[in-house]
Amino acid sequence: MTTTTLTQGRTVRTIQPLQGKARFERAMWLFMRYSGLALVFLALSHFWVQHLLIGTHAITTAQTVVFWGAQGQPITLGNVLFRLYYAVMLVLAVGHGINGVRQVAYDYFGHRPAIYKGLMAVVTTIAALISLGGLVALALGAQASSEVAMR
Amino acid sequence: MKVTLKIKRFNPEVDKKPHWESYTVDVEPTDRVLDALHEVKWSIDGTLALRRSCAHGICGSDAMRINGRNMLACKALVKDVAKDGVITVEPILGLPVVKDLIVDMAPFFAHYRAIMPYLVNNDPPPERERLQSPEDRARYDDTTKCILCACCTTSCPSFWARGEYVGPAAIVQAHRFIFDSRDQAAEERLRILSEPDGVWRCRTVFNCTEACPRGIQVTKAIGEVKEALRTGVIR
Numbered sequence: 001m002t003t004t005t006l007t008q009g010r011t012v013r014t015i016q017p018l019q020g021k022a023r024f025e026r027a028m029w030l031f032m033r034y035s036g037l038a039l040v041f042l043a044l045s046h047f048w049v050q051h052l053l054i055g056t057h058a059i060t061t062a063q064t065v066v067f068w069g070a071q072g073q074p075i076t077l078g079n080v081l082f083r084l085y086y087a088v089m090l091v092l093a094v095g096h097g098i099n100g101v102r103q104v105a106y107d108y109f110g111h112r113p114a115i116y117k118g119l120m121a122v123v124t125t126i127a128a129l130i131s132l133g134g135l136v137a138l139a140l141g142a143q144a145s146s147e148v149a150m151r
Numbered sequence: 152m153k154v155t156l157k158i159k160r161f162n163p164e165v166d167k168k169p170h171w172e173s174y175t176v177d178v179e180p181t182d183r184v185l186d187a188l189h190e191v192k193w194s195i196d197g198t199l200a201l202r203r204s205c206a207h208g209i210c211g212s213d214a215m216r217i218n219g220r221n222m223l224a225c226k227a228l229v230k231d232v233a234k235d236g237v238i239t240v241e242p243i244l245g246l247p248v249v250k251d252l253i254v255d256m257a258p259f260f261a262h263y264r265a266i267m268p269y270l271v272n273n274d275p276p277p278e279r280e281r282l283q284s285p286e287d288r289a290r291y292d293d294t295t296k297c298i299l300c301a302c303c304t305t306s307c308p309s310f311w312a313r314g315e316y317v318g319p320a321a322i323v324q325a326h327r328f329i330f331d332s333r334d335q336a337a338e339e340r341l342r343i344l345s346e347p348d349g350v351w352r353c354r355t356v357f358n359c360t361e362a363c364p365r366g367i368q369v370t371k372a373i374g375e376v377k378e379a380l381r382t383g384v385i386r
């Protein structure tokens with residue numbers, strides 16, 4: 001018997017880039033992976049800051065106002081970082097949650113377009129409201145936010 | 152030893168919904184659940200309906216839910232699954248029950264056919280076989296072992312929720328051809344699997360890997376298909 005080894009090693013092939021829906025689903029899948037990973041660290045560090053650094057018994061509105069930079073003083077770099085940190089967490093958490101709900105809604109109601117679209121409309125509205133709230137909190141001037149904090 | 156089989160029965164001609172029935176049989180601890188079921192069917196109640204053929208873990212026809220886990224009845228030993236002398240047996244989930252332990256496999260095979268489970272090569276046939284390197288052959292070795300028993304697909308929560316999801320078994324079969332260097336339809340299969348009811352419905356729960364009686368790394372194979380879709384490279 002003779003053995004002919006035609007090739008050696010592994011063949012590598014490439015495919016055309018994905019288009020349309022497939023491309024979107026892949027992007028969403030990757031987003032879930034990366035945002036999920038990031039949120040683990042963000043949530044843990046959030047607990048660390050609030051419960052260890054600040055201390056469970058010292059979490060008050062006044063304390064948050066200090067970190068947020070809303071005591072009527074010029075905003076420091078620390079305040080900016082604090083806001084950015086929570087902005088990233090908010091965006092990722094809302095995005096992750098919304099896409100998760102979209103997946104589950106598709107699982108159970110994908111074959112009933114009316115219910116699926118209705119659900120997605122509700123979810124999108126909630127997302128828009130949360131984002132709006134987030135934007136207001138982020139962009140709030142020092143004066144306005146200290147007034148909010150006073151109330 | 153005496154063992155009680157608690158079997159989920161359903162006869163569409165008389166029953167509105169399934170019900171449980173118990174049978175106590177005398178078996179050896181090293182007998183298989185299939186032997187115990189045969190004992191019920193052949194000596195106690197001939198109306199029990201189940202599907203099996205080879206009885207040796209090859210044909211893949213006797214997948215069932217034994218104590219809540221998908222297994223082949225011909226590969227599960229009584230001593231390994233009996234809990235306080237009781238074994239529960241149900242049909243696999245997610246497919247319509249025809250009678251007792253027999254389900255309608257048509258939707259399962261429809262997904263299988265959808266991924267083009269055959270070699271596509273439009274080059275003129277060589278004088279003898281189409282050769283490939285040992286490394287290329289090893290690439291898809293794991294997924295050649297599939298016997299299409301449906302243990303994986305019917306253990307998958309994503310499939311239970313949405314029967315349109317192509318399911319792990321079809322992805323395993325697609326993997327077997329996508330990563331075969333002699334095949335020329337990998338791109339087409341990948342396009343089918345990149346649709347919303349393709350690989351993205353997999354949430355990496357690993358139920359399929361745990362259920363596979365052939366020990367195929369099902370979730371890993373699905374991951375490799377996702378990786379090919381992510382990078383656009385089949386390697």
Ligand code: SF4
Nearest residue numbers: 307353354356357359
């Ligand atoms: S790993 Fe994916 S295909 Fe397997 S059971 Fe989980 S969700 Fe289903």
Ligand code: SF4
Nearest residue numbers: 297298300301303363
């Ligand atoms: S991958 Fe395993 S569990 Fe799934 S159909 Fe094939 S042999 Fe059965």
Ligand code: FES
Nearest residue numbers: 206208210211225
């Ligand atoms: S009867 Fe063939 S695999 Fe069990």
